[in-house]
Amino acid sequence: MDAKDILLGLPKPTTTPTPHGHQLLPLPADKKSRPPKESQRKPDGISREVYALTGGLAPLMPSVDVNHLKRRAQSENEKITWQWLPFTSSARKDNLQLYHWVRVVNGVPPSGDYSFAKYNKSVDVIKYTDDEYEKHLTDPMWTKEETDELFDLCERFDLRFIVIADRFPTSRTVEELKSRYYSVCRAILIARAPAPGDIAGHPLVKDAYNISQDVERKRALSMVLSQTKQQERRDAEVLAEAKRISEARKAAKGTDELEVPAMTDTVPDDNDGAAAAVDSLSPSPNAQFTSGAIAPPVSEIASTLASLRMMRVYLRTHALEQMVQAASSSAGLRTIKRVEQTLQDLGVNLKPKVPTKAVCAEHLELRKEILTLLNLQKQLQYKEAEGSSYRDGLYAETPGTPPKRVQRAVEQDRTFVPDSFSFGGERMGKRDQKRKAPGRLLEGPPSPAQSKRPRKFKASDG
């Protein structure tokens, strides 16, 4: 006796496997044959076909634990049969006798209305009397017959206007039908209401149907629907462009507003295009100021002022920071460091200790003036370099007094300033001594880079 035998019992000769898998053979009364028959019968809880998916009866252990399968509720207590029975539905107004399969429990068919009858909803279409029609609903475009017909159709087809339009005897568009229907309903509503305030909140009264709007809307929708891909792309482009222009225009308008008081010269307040406004902004500052380095910060400052105003609330120290940044926007890091060094030398705090409006304004002006100063110093150096270079060239034989005088005067003026004010000027002397020979610009054409090197030339050379 092996496990199989224990589980299945000794197979009886009568229980032969058939092409259909296994077959339910009538259970004989003797107990010996029952166990194998049981196991060969389909297990309870799942249908035979489903079980067959597992490959028929499992020879050893059932792969599906029968207890885990859902048991149909009360399938043992009751007798379930299915019967082909007639039924009525409250949704039907006629006496049509229909039949369907019904699940009968213990011989008792189910009671109650047809389960789908509850979905038979319809619209309460207003019914007006002739009197009411005469009084409130007459319309030059509509006859009474038409209106009656319309309402009848509305009733029949539950306000499905597309269908109603189809069925309408005279050709009217959907929008016309809707307009007539809603205006009639609205008039009736207002006429029947005891007081106008009662129905003031009714959607029909508040937002009446607007036929032209509806027509337009549908037209627009159909246009959008029928747009070709090309048109779509073009529309998107145009919209993006428009957005960009309006934003630029807004920004330019903000700066324009502040530019006008700031600059006495004409900044044409043309709002034709943002580009035009911005363009007019940049050349004019250049025309105004002699030193080119000051020009760009003007627009920076203006836009900073605009953005500060937008903020509605800010700290004055923050504002000062922004303005300082804007004012030094054209300056490199080295220049900024120089400005700060200068401030320190002058005994001024880099960030004011008492940042009142006046103090901040003075501080900003001071910084701007220092920038101007540094620019001028740079210019002076360049000019001197130029001068010294061709002075040396021309007057090589005659180290004449005039050039020297100029240079010495220049140097004297410079020593007027405290030593620490320099940033390369005074130290020129030391560096020059390290240089080997005055081999200057005789070699090649002078370039701006080269003209920088003359800084190392001692002023009183030659």
Add this chain to the structure above:
Amino acid sequence: MPQSSSSSKKHGTDQPDIGGPASKSQRTKMVKSSDDTEKKNLAKKLKELEISVPIVYGNIAFWLGKKASEYQSHKWTVYVRGGTNEDISVVVKRVVFQLHSSFNNPTRVVDGPPFELSESGWGEFEIVITLHFHNDVCEKPLHLYHHLKLYPEDDSGPMSTKKPVVVESYDEIVFTEPSEGFFSRVQNHPAVVVPRLPAGFALPPPVPLEDADKRRRGDTKDHTLSQWFSNFSEADELLKLAAARQQVQAHIATLRRQLSLIDGQHQQLKSASDMSKIGGRCSSSTGKVAFTSETGE
């Protein structure tokens, strides 16, 4: 007010007033019609104005001395006060102090003046102070950042429990485009710097909402710690700035002089070299001439 005058006319007797009842009604009519344009102009003016509130924020820290423990070595107070110790609650609705996360409930909300918070601890950290303003003032909050200082800068001997470490920063809150309500509410308040409206414009003074007593309590003039408050005077800084500017301007003038001088020199040299070019001097000079003409401009 135009309104009141017209109503008085209705109720009152025909008093032989300054202008007489007839002209009064005329005046009323005139004012009413120009009211709109006046309102528009006022609104425009208000748009250009800014209201500023000077504030001082910082901390005062006392060493606890004998009572100090490892985790509670100092007792400190962080605060925001008016620049001249006036009551800023006319503008500030509440202040939120965000402390280090190691504190219990690190978000401390202070709903009325004095806007301060006292704690004890041992560590220095950044406190974010958020100012929330009244609805008619501004809807956006403003953030201040203060580094809590407990230990003195210099190790000048033993710490004293009597002399605290004080770090204060002065700043000003600037409100652009103030609303009419805000403007009229604060136009006479000592804590607020309100620019004068140009001649011809005026806002009616608001009905005082709180009694003077309540208002006084909000200022910090008699605060327990007021003896440690620093005095911030703009006069010193202004003087220094003015002096610095003068120096710089003088220097700029000098440089400009020099530049024009040199330009003149260069012109001379340029013309000289031109002449020499004509005269045909040494070969190097031609090179020089090329140079000058290039850079001579």
